[in-house]
Amino acid sequence: MTGPEWMRGKVTTWLTTVDHKRVGILYVGTSLVFLFLGGLLALLLRMQLSTPTETFLGKTSYAQVVTVHGTTMLFLVVAPILAGLGSYLAPLMIGARDVAFPRLNALGYWLFLLGGVVLYSSFLAKGGPAGTGWTGSVPLAEQAAAPGNGVNLLLLALCLLTLSTLCASITIVVTVVNMRAEGMSWMRMPPFVWSLLVFAVLLLVVLPSFAVGLTMLLLDREGGTHFFIASQGGSTVLYRHAFWFLAHPELYLLILPPLGIVSEVLPVFSRKPIAHYRAVVCSTVALGALFALFWALRTFVFGLTEFVHYASIGLSLAIAAAACVLVFAWLATLWRGELRFGSPLQFALVFLFLFAFGGLSGIALALFSHQWQETYHVVAQLHYALYGSSLFAILAGLHYWWPKLHGRLLDERLARATFWLLFVGFNVTFFVQFLLGHLGMERRADGYGKSGAWETYNLISTVGSWIIAAGLIVFLTNILRTQRSGRRAGNDPWRGDTLEWYTTSPPPEHNFDTVPAVDSARPLSDLRRRLEEHGAR
DSSP: OOSOGGGGSTTHHHHSOOOHHHHHHHHHHHHHHHHHHHHHHHHHHHHHTSSTTOOSSOHHHHHHHHHHHHHIIIIIIIHHHHHHHHHHHHHHHTTOSSOSOHHHHHHHHHHHHHHHHHHHHGGGSTTOSOSSTTTOOHHHHHTTTOSSSHHHHHHHHHHHHHHHHHHHHHHHHHHHHHOOOTTOOGGGSOHHHHHHHHHHHHHHHHHHHHHHHHHHHHHHHHTOOOSSOGGGTOOHHHHHHHHHHHHHHHHHHTTHHHHHHHHHHHHHHHTSOOTTHHHHHHHHHHHHHHHHHTTHHHHHHTTOOHHHHHHHHHHHHHHHHHHHHHHHHHHHHHTTOOOOOOHHHHHHHHHHHHHHHHHHHHHHHHHTHHHHTTBHHHHHHHIIIIIIHHHHHHHHHHHHHHHHHHSEEOOHHHHHHHHHHHHHHHHHHHHHHHHHHHHTOBTTOSOOOOOTHHHHHHHHHHHHHHHHHHHHHHHHHHHHHHHHHOEEOOSOTTOOSSGGGTSOSSOOTTSOSOOOOOOSSOHHHHHHHHHHHHHHO
């Protein structure tokens, strides 16, 4: 390693690194820390709702915890874990020796870490974080002149996280467009790289609107402007548009990289190429484009015309059709395959179930949004369609690529325990929330004052949240044990199809000594076939 002596220590090498692989590991490791923090906040919320008259959290504290929990899961867990996997794997999967902008990539991580620290420091500031839910739309606009620095810190954290995401998105787009190995045409790229590219491009489209909205809101609070203060001629609806132009597309854009992860895992564990590769790619691109238009679904809730409602239904059906293409391609890949039921495949199969169920409940929500829009049906649907399915896909990817990241296999027994605890806990927690939504329980409610079915369902949901917590603890235990005594994986433990498995585990700083010829979307499978044919001769 080159550079001054002080940069060569065990800690300083990580603090000053611009190696895309180390940056990716930093993203993933830090995101897992925030996952446990966000999970702890979720447990506090469920404890509050375990009985009708629970006063575990006060009304204000409950609203603040809802805000930080939602922001954590969206901006500090799902998005950065995917950014970390993209930073580590995208260059390897396209045969590149680095990312396009190593320093910009590293800057994105440090902005993400700083944003997370600033977000949680808002609990310590006067007034605390705004009790607005993770959206922070109208209440934040109405509180533009509210005293205290907690809201300012929340807004500053979102600004930093937005800049971090822009850095990561720019790096991914330029790397994939300009640094693919010779022979890797667009229709030979791995599905995961395609999903990352679509995700990053569309984030570059929607993020600036959110950044402008946050800046205007900060100016309202500290600069004397009145963009969103209705009593002084501003418009709260303007902030809602600025927010939801990012937030609603991003909610669903976040599912794109998990789709790519599943499209990588299923072929390897069924020993078949992915069925209808071109259809999978086209459906991924179509889903991204439709998600970018889907922000209008939220605007219907606050006063646009009935036409928008029907347009939202049409978009929901179009998204369902594109998603069905992916689901049928995955099922065709599994059909008559030589299935190996390792932990990556198990997590991927649960993703299929949650993704399909969440999609169907999303169509129901679009059709009956006037009845269920502000109920717990939305909470359950969001967790099935986004957080739950994304979590299982990410765990499939982590168990699949962990040998590449660290050179050791995760313990399969602990992986199965993680799988069953999370599968049972997730469905126990969130399925009953559909029932609560149909009973009329409002989302973000800090109490309900009713016994009977309301109390029973909330208690069941709380028990399920503790089962999820147990599953995450087992997963953490697996990671820590593997770092010390895990079984060595070798360079290609799964007999993968894509280029990251051609190099060592973990890869050297320069990634590849040589890159094999790329003649299809499965270059390693082609290489093994050529070697077998050569050996036969």
